[in-house]
Structure formats: structure tokens, C-alpha cells
Amino acid sequence: MINIEKKPKVLVIGDLMIDSYLIGSCDRIATDAPIPVVDIKEEKSVLGGAGNVIRNLASLGAKVSVMSVVGNDDNAKLLKHLLDEIQTKSFLIEQKGRKTSKKTRIMAGISQVFRFDHESKNNISFDNVKSLYSKLVEKIKAYDVILLADYGKGVLTKDFTQKIISYANKNSVKTIVDPYGSDYSKYKGATLIIPNKEEAQAVTKIEISNDDKLLDALKVIKKDFETEYAIITLAEEGIAVLKENKLSVMPTVPLEVYDVTGSGDTVLASIGYALSLNNSIYDSVEFANLATGVVLRKTGTATVSIEEIQSDQVYLDRKLIEKNLACKVK
Numbered sequence: 001m002i003n004i005e006k007k008p009k010v011l012v013i014g015d016l017m018i019d020s021y022l023i024g025s026c027d028r029i030a031t032d033a034p035i036p037v038v039d040i041k042e043e044k045s046v047l048g049g050a051g052n053v054i055r056n057l058a059s060l061g062a063k064v065s066v067m068s069v070v071g072n073d074d075n076a077k078l079l080k081h082l083l084d085e086i087q088t089k090s091f092l093i094e095q096k097g098r099k100t101s102k103k104t105r106i107m108a109g110i111s112q113v114f115r116f117d118h119e120s121k122n123n124i125s126f127d128n129v130k131s132l133y134s135k136l137v138e139k140i141k142a143y144d145v146i147l148l149a150d151y152g153k154g155v156l157t158k159d160f161t162q163k164i165i166s167y168a169n170k171n172s173v174k175t176i177v178d179p180y181g182s183d184y185s186k187y188k189g190a191t192l193i194i195p196n197k198e199e200a201q202a203v204t205k206i207e208i209s210n211d212d213k214l215l216d217a218l219k220v221i222k223k224d225f226e227t228e229y230a231i232i233t234l235a236e237e238g239i240a241v242l243k244e245n246k247l248s249v250m251p252t253v254p255l256e257v258y259d260v261t262g263s264g265d266t267v268l269a270s271i272g273y274a275l276s277l278n279n280s281i282y283d284s285v286e287f288a289n290l291a292t293g294v295v296l297r298k299t300g301t302a303t304v305s306i307e308e309i310q311s312d313q314v315y316l317d318r319k320l321i322e323k324n325l326a327c328k329v330k
Helices: 050-060 074-085 126-142 158-170 197-204 211-225 263-276 281-295 306-329
Strands: 009-014 016-029 036-049 063-071 089-095 101-108 111-118 145-149 174-178 230-233 239-243 246-250
Touching: 009 050, 009 126, 009 263, 016 050, 016 063, 016 074, 036 050, 036 074, 036 101, 050 063, 050 074, 050 145, 050 263, 063 074, 063 126, 074 089, 089 126, 126 158, 145 158, 145 263, 158 174, 174 263, 197 211, 197 230, 211 230, 211 239, 211 246, 239 281, 246 281, 263 281, 281 306
Parallel strands: 009 063, 009 145, 016 101, 063 089, 145 174
Antiparallel strands: 016 036, 101 111, 230 239, 239 246
């Protein structure tokens, strides 16, 4: 396990959302159209997008702050309430005419039947970029790490993202990015960018078909975007890490997957949490694998706690001991 002697101070900047769930049962097809009819029994709303990163950090015990832009609407009011519930320090700007992002999922049991989105995707205004950056300059010394949660909804513009990374580097504050799109030049100079395999292939133009290609892709990411570390997430295969120009694939935890929703948010939160406490990249990735293993066994945008991760670590250690003993008996 990683060093968790203190509670890190983490700033999250990015696209906040509400994940809304309409949950019920489905046992018939509509008579007026060939579509399932879900009898809704429960409705709930939780923080999504950058908000789910925040939820995971809070669950891990971090002291979390957030900077973002939302709309002037009822969804913004709900979002602020949800942030207050988990004691998040918020600097949110309301932009007139902007829609606060909300994703509504229709669930039949644990299965998603349908989803509809209510959101704006245009870049935030220049004045709001200026206001957010001024707040960052004012508060930079208060944070151990900055997490950039980019979902392509317009908060992390290219100019703003580069300003964040540049100013953080000047003040020796780590920046860790969950990227969006194929233009990673906006993230140049970050401590770490966390692409998945498909994203890494798109940005490096390398088809990752074997370990040699995987190593090449990691090297390109580190060199071209001037990151301190390079990793690529590989779904059920784990996370690939580049260190000293060598490849290491940290395997994921054996588990039964119920829902992959929000798993990338958990990776960003857990690696950010671990690195903010000055753990090694290897220990941080191992921690993230354990954290993600817990979340994938839950439905919807879920969170993970230190206690759950420690429980999984004990289980894995016991299995490793049993395996070694079995080998010795043979």
C-alpha cells in the first residue's frame, strides 16, 4: 500500500456534470412502438464528470477544491448542493446562456436502457478563463496536486490548460490530466497524462499490437508532450508504465465487472491522490488498479474508500501466499 500519512490538498479543474439515474424494472414492450417500458421505482442524482473525480477524492479522505464554469440554471444549484454535501471548496462561475451538464440514464435493474444529455459544449468565455486563472494564481500554494478532468465541454480550453500547467510547474505543483480528443499539445508539460489504449493509438499514430509497440507509444507520449511519467491504461489488462525507457505492465485486480461507468475518473483520482503524497509512479499505479477494481464491482458512477482498497490488498496478498505455498508443495 501507498503512504497515506496525511490528507493531501487536491484541486480539480474541469467539466462538472450531474449523473441522474431513473431506476426501475422492465418486463414489457410498448404497444405503440418497439421499445422497452421501464417502470421507474427510484430517482437519484450524483456528481459526474469532474464531480465524480471529486467524489472519489473525498471518499479517499483528500481535502478537495474545485474550479469550473456552470450555467445559471437549476442543475447548477443542484450541483453546488451536491458539492457542499461532501465539503468541497468550490469556486464556480455561472455563465449566462450556458447549460450545466446533466446526463440522465434509464436503468432496468443494473442495465442501462437509454441515456439522454442536457449540456453545452462551447468554450467558456475569455473573461471566465481570466477569472479562473486569477483564482489559481491566488491559491496555487494551497495545493499538493492539480487534476485536470477534461470531458470536452469547454472549461479546459487550450490556452487555459497551458496556463494552468505552466504556472503549476513554476510553483512545483504536479498536474495530472485525464485527456479528451486527439490534440494533446494543450497538455504539454503536465506531470502525467492518462490516455487509454485507443486514445494513445490516436495521438501517437502507433497501432499498439504488442509490447514493443506499447513501449514505442509510451516513449512518444513522454517525449512529444514533455511529461515526467508516461502511462497507458489497458482496461482489464492493467496499466502500462514507462520508467527509465523500460516497459512495465501493472496487472489489474481479478474481478467481476458490473459497470465501467466512471472508472476513468477513479484512475485519475487515485493516481492523483497517491502522487500528491510523493509515492512512486509504480506504487501509485498499483493503488489505482486496486481502487478501480473496487469501483468496477459497483453500478453507476461509484466511489472507493481506503478501507475497501486495503481489503482488496489483503485478499490479493493472501492469494499470492497461497499460490507460493502451492508451488513449494509441488
